[in-house]
Amino acid sequence: MKFDRSVKIAPSILSADFANFGAEIEAVEAQGADWIHVDVMDGHFVPNITFGPATCAAIRPHIKTVMDVHLMIAPVDPYIQAFADAGADVITAHVEAGPHIHRTLQAIRATGAKAGLALNPGTPAEAAAPLLDLVDLICVMTVNPGFGGQKFIHSCVQKVTELREMIGDREVHIEIDGGVDPTTAPLVVAAGADVLVAGSAVFKGGSVENPAPYGENIRAIRASV
Numbered sequence: 001m002k003f004d005r006s007v008k009i010a011p012s013i014l015s016a017d018f019a020n021f022g023a024e025i026e027a028v029e030a031q032g033a034d035w036i037h038v039d040v041m042d043g044h045f046v047p048n049i050t051f052g053p054a055t056c057a058a059i060r061p062h063i064k065t066v067m068d069v070h071l072m073i074a075p076v077d078p079y080i081q082a083f084a085d086a087g088a089d090v091i092t093a094h095v096e097a098g099p100h101i102h103r104t105l106q107a108i109r110a111t112g113a114k115a116g117l118a119l120n121p122g123t124p125a126e127a128a129a130p131l132l133d134l135v136d137l138i139c140v141m142t143v144n145p146g147f148g149g150q151k152f153i154h155s156c157v158q159k160v161t162e163l164r165e166m167i168g169d170r171e172v173h174i175e176i177d178g179g180v181d182p183t184t185a186p187l188v189v190a191a192g193a194d195v196l197v198a199g200s201a202v203f204k205g206g207s208v209e210n211p212a213p214y215g216e217n218i219r220a221i222r223a224s225v
């Protein structure tokens with residue numbers, strides 16, 4: 001995975017048809033997705049349950065781009081290798097998910113995957129300061145994690161500005177996750193974000209049988225920035 005600062009759109013399959021992930025991924029990639037965002041939830045760290053490494057391994061052959069795995073689980077460390085073995089290109093863990101995030105990020109990089117650090121809306125940018133040399137991506141949550149289709153929290157935009165300043169010339173992506181659409185995308189890109197996760201705003205109106213809306217929705221976000 002080569003670093004590049006261009007804006008990338010990462011549809012979240014949380015808003016796809018769970019009975020048809022393979023075809024959904026192929027459809028949304030054919031319609032212009034740059035990365036595929038995979039939300040893993042445990043019903044403990046967040047109040048919702050999705051799926052685990054077996055599902056990630058099953059969908060991997062359908063992903064031609066980047067498999068971006070967002071772990072909303074606690075603990076994280078016992079499962080890192082399983083998600084790496086499932087083929088994740090990026091593995092993101094939450095700073096709030098345990099007492100040893102430094103060790104977690106080291107463990108992710110040791111698998112060969114890129115290491116992501118997610119910050120909940122209530123966590124300040126400073127939480128990332130001691131970790132900047134251990135991360136390849138910082139995921140700024142712009143909703144409280146757990147569900148798709150929530151409203152973008154505007155107070156998080158300032159955090160993106162602060163993080164981009166802190167990152168300096170390091171090769172670190174800033175990913176935005178939650179409530180991204182053509183209205184909110186320009187705000188976070190102007191603040192320094194380069195990866196835009198979008199679930200409901202990409203999958204709305206389309207289906208595997210009628211994927212054209214996926215493309216229209218992706219192009220609308222891209223045009224907005």
Ligand SMILES: O=C(CO)[C@@H](O)[C@H](O)COP(=O)(O)O
Pocket residue numbers: 012014015037039070072143144145146147148149150177178179180197198199200201
């Ligand atoms: O991690 C999460 C939610 O916890 C996200 O990746 C959502 O799936 C984004 O959904 P939208 O807000 O774009 O509908």
Ligand SMILES: [Fe+2]
Pocket residue numbers: 012037038039070177197
């Ligand atoms: Fe996510």
